[in-house]
Amino acid sequence: MSFEEKMKQSGNSVTSARRSIYKLLKHVDMPMSIQEIAGESPTIDRATVYRTIELFEKLGIVKRVWFGFRSKVELSDLYQEHHHHLVCESCGRIIKIDHANLERMVSRITKKNNYLPTKHHIEIFGLCEECQLKK
Secondary structure: OOOHHHHHOOOOOOHHHHHHHHHHHHHOOOOOOOHHHHHHHHOOHHHHHHHHHHHHHHHHHHEEEOOOOOOEEEEOOOOOOOOOOEEOHHHOOEEOOHHHHHHHHHHHHHHHOOOOOOOOOEEEOOOHHHHHHOO
């Protein structure tokens, strides 16, 4: 279902601010904090950005990705390929990973334990190449 169809089906208007925030998330390659989204959207009121993200999360357009006690948002698997992340604990850089072997391993683990998964998120924490060279 397209973004526009999802909004209309839920009884919500496709405003220019909502479309702009959706397009921003569609064209970035990593999760963003709400503050980062607001910074990249200077013509949109900060409160509108927060309300839009709240609505998008409620509708399943975005999902929160937790990095410790902090979260960022990205488009849900309905609007981009399912993937996982490498997270640098030093600089905060986030790298998207989408390896089929990882998905097969998750599938084997759940089947072996007779477990029906509804969703999963894998974040691997460590140091990116640049931060390794600095230390």
